Amino acid sequence: MIENVTGRQVLDSRGNPTVEVDVVLSDGSRGRAAVPSGASTGTHEAVELRDGDPARFHGREVRRAVAAVNGEIAAAVTGLDAEDQARVDRTMTELDGTPGKSRLGANAILGVSLATVKAAAQAHRQPLYRYVGGVGARLLPVPMMNIVNGGAHADNPLDFQEFMIAPVGAPTFFEAVRMGAEVFHTLKKSLAGAGHNTNVGDEGGFAPHFATADEALEFVLRAIEDTGYKPGTDISICLDPAASEFFSAGRYRYAGEDRDRTVAEQVDYLETLLARYPISSLEDPMAEDDIDGWQQLTRRTGDRVQLVGDDVFCTDAERLRAGIEGGYANAILVKLNQIGTLTETLATVDAAHKAGYRVVMSHRSGETEDTTIADLAVAVGCGQIKTGSLSRSDRTAKYNQLIRIEEELGDTARYAGRG
Numbered sequence: 001m002i003e004n005v006t007g008r009q010v011l012d013s014r015g016n017p018t019v020e021v022d023v024v025l026s027d028g029s030r031g032r033a034a035v036p037s038g039a040s041t042g043t044h045e046a047v048e049l050r051d052g053d054p055a056r057f058h059g060r061e062v063r064r065a066v067a068a069v070n071g072e073i074a075a076a077v078t079g080l081d082a083e084d085q086a087r088v089d090r091t092m093t094e095l096d097g098t099p100g101k102s103r104l105g106a107n108a109i110l111g112v113s114l115a116t117v118k119a120a121a122q123a124h125r126q127p128l129y130r131y132v133g134g135v136g137a138r139l140l141p142v143p144m145m146n147i148v149n150g151g152a153h154a155d156n157p158l159d160f161q162e163f164m165i166a167p168v169g170a171p172t173f174f175e176a177v178r179m180g181a182e183v184f185h186t187l188k189k190s191l192a193g194a195g196h197n198t199n200v201g202d203e204g205g206f207a208p209h210f211a212t213a214d215e216a217l218e219f220v221l222r223a224i225e226d227t228g229y230k231p232g233t234d235i236s237i238c239l240d241p242a243a244s245e246f247f248s249a250g251r252y253r254y255a256g257e258d259r260d261r262t263v264a265e266q267v268d269y270l271e272t273l274l275a276r277y278p279i280s281s282l283e284d285p286m287a288e289d290d291i292d293g294w295q296q297l298t299r300r301t302g303d304r305v306q307l308v309g310d311d312v313f314c315t316d317a318e319r320l321r322a323g324i325e326g327g328y329a330n331a332i333l334v335k336l337n338q339i340g341t342l343t344e345t346l347a348t349v350d351a352a353h354k355a356g357y358r359v360v361m362s363h364r365s366g367e368t369e370d371t372t373i374a375d376l377a378v379a380v381g382c383g384q385i386k387t388g389s390l391s392r393s394d395r396t397a398k399y400n401q402l403i404r405i406e407e408e409l410g411d412t413a414r415y416a417g418r419g
């Protein structure tokens with residue numbers, strides 16, 4: 001039974017305040033969760049409540065969300081059975097009463113939702129991935145490691161947001177991390193050798209002064225080869241252009257190249273990149289409002305590449321249904337704070353799996369030391385996680401947790417690999 005709920009403000013990886021929640025059960029079990037925060041957010045995401053007082057944290061303080069945790073939410077969930085996650089989550093959603101969780105804040109609600117499941121797992125003396133996923137939870141995800149940052153995550157002219165490597169040919173999760181880290185260091189050397197800076201962006205990937213995707217892709221491809229891996233076979237490339245960020249009035253605006261692309265040209269351009277590089281996954285290659293573009297791209301390439309909807313679906317089962325019925329995308333990015341409760345997130349994952357859509361568990365660009373998504377990726381057996389680069393503890397914390405889970409599962413662990 002939930003006995004105590006405490007919210008507080010802590011800092012995220014960008015130095016902004018975020019909500020952290022402790023839940024204590026009557027048997028003394030405890031759960032703690034900190035809520036992440038996006039920069040390139042989808043229009044239809046659940047609402048992250050920020051105070052907006054310019055005198056404090058530049059308007060980004062979350063005192064109102066914390067007050068909701070310690071006040072209304074604590075009062076409503078105290079006494080509920082922590083094992084009844086659906087009831088706890090429904091109680092908060094109904095208490096909020098708005099479609100986007102804008103009254104109490106999705107950041108307040110998610111903090112309590114995740115702290116509750118962690119406390120319940122502790123009460124059962126089970127690791128989180130097993131408590132949520134059961135005894136069958138033993139699939140370690142392929143990490144999509146974001147080694148070049150652009151877009152809203154870096155201060156460079158690069159229009160695409162993320163250039164990731166996925167060690168699909170690794171035998172184990174740990175070996176996948178080793179391969180990724182080796183390529184990361186090779187890339188650092190080659191960037192420095194070519195006179196580029198090796199500063200990192202919000203997700204720990206390098207953020208050199210690249211202007212085009214081709215430039216970034218050539219460096220990444222060469223780093224894979226120079227480390228001794230076979231591109232496409234050992235390590236494939238995944239992109240998140242985050243195209244909603246540079247789409248307006250029906251055109252994709254490439255500031256780095258100083259040119260526009262129409263929807264048809266965008267589809268052609270992406271096909272060119274697919275032909276030129278060993279790309280296995282494209283996330284948000286089209287904007288959230290460009291459904292026609294999404295459909296064109298899916299018809300043309302959906303049989304040979306993973307097309308992941310992030311902004312277009314916002315982890316919302318209803319929005320996903322539109323994609324399934326409308327024939328666009330073939331995979332979904334899952335970010336807990338886009339929807340705001342664990343129960344709704346699990347329902348979305350379930351709907352995706354039933355429709356044959358692949359699922360990628362994901363961090364946000366603003367993160368903390370919280371590693372819940374690592375456990376959840378194993379719990380739902382989705383086989384893929386994106387949680388940033390091989391630097392910055394807010395990113396590596398998730399990889400490190402997956403290393404521990406793989407160790408704990410021993411020879412029953414399976415690495416998803418090429419799937």
Ligand code: PGA
Nearest residue numbers: 038039040041242364365
């Ligand atoms: P965000 O970026 O957390 O800033 O939204 C991640 C993504 O777009 O996948």
Ligand code: ZN
Nearest residue numbers: 240283284310
């Ligand atoms: Zn994205």
